Amino acid sequence: MEAVLKIENLIANYGRIEALHGISLEVREHEIVALIGSNGAGKTTLLNSVSGHVTKEGKIELAGENISKLAPDKIARKGVLHVPEGRHVFPGLTVEQNLLVGTAANKGVRLSAGNNKGDLDYVYDIFPRLLERRKQLAWSLSGGEQQMLAIGRAIMGHPRLLMLDEPSMGLAPLVIDELFEKIVEINKSGTPVLLVEQNAKLALKVSDRAYILERGNISLSGKSKDLINDKRVTEAYLGKSR
Incomplete structure (x- = not known):
């Protein structure tokens, strides 16, 4: 499958602090890709970098087109649509x-x-x-x-890529289950999704692949069905999931 989003060597700052240290990842056609990590790992900064709201270095491509230097409104018009935390x-x-x-x-x-x-x-x-x-x-x-x-x-x-930041935040478990069924439905209709989610178990359950972000670096990546059984992921994240 072709990459809808391709990030290469992304460096981004949060204020004066370097929040992302040379991140590379991709989201392919028809995929849900999860970004998992603790608070402060850089997940939201990564989404804000893609949508043009954070000063950064490196390359960000949408379907082969370099969008790294575009303004946020132009990135949105290209089809990168970001649903931030807090609705x-x-x-x-x-x-x-x-x-x-x-x-x-x-x-x-x-x-x-x-x-x-x-x-x-x-x-x-x-x-x-x-x-x-x-x-x-x-x-x-x-x-x-x-x-x-x-x-x-x-x-x-009409998103070319839908980015969701902590969609389950503050919601009851039954509502979360319903919401994530809808996210999967949207994806199956042809919309690739980049998902940042605090509930690691749920994120791995609905996604095709995942990246584990720690202190601005990708520490682990792979198919979600493999990561959900990885001892490192289980000990660090799944024990805290609902």
Whole structure:
């Protein structure tokens, strides 16, 4: 499979501190790739580097095109869509208005349901709960529903690569299970996913491959089905997973 995202020798700073020390990784077509590591390992910095929000050195390619020096808005228009930790929905807009904002990523803001009916239907098919609540203001949604909304908004931008940062954060176990079923469904529809997730066991369960990030370096990588049985991974991460 061809690489959708290819990172070579990525060095990135968090303030004055070098947070990533020569990282290389790739996400291929049809894959879910997990990034696992403790707090402060550099996982979020890596996603922010790919989306253009962090000063960095090295090469980042999207489907063979170098996007390392592009501004964040141009990277988003190329199809790299990032759902950050904390969801960041627009609380004063309705569910449907939030989704329509997502169209700005690839075709400019067109806040008309009629112009985007096909995309809305696709999102509502994946997340029926959003259809039920499409006229509600986003602030009134539960945490799980807000996370679904944030992911749905990204899907409205037709992602070439979907990056998810800690999607399970603060959610109940049953909600997490439902959400991750939807992430797998999105991936199976043809969207590659780069997943940062605190729940290492769940991340390895749903992903094809994974990278273990420690103190800004990749310490281990491989197929997720192999890593989930690796003693080093089990001792460091799986014992803490729910």
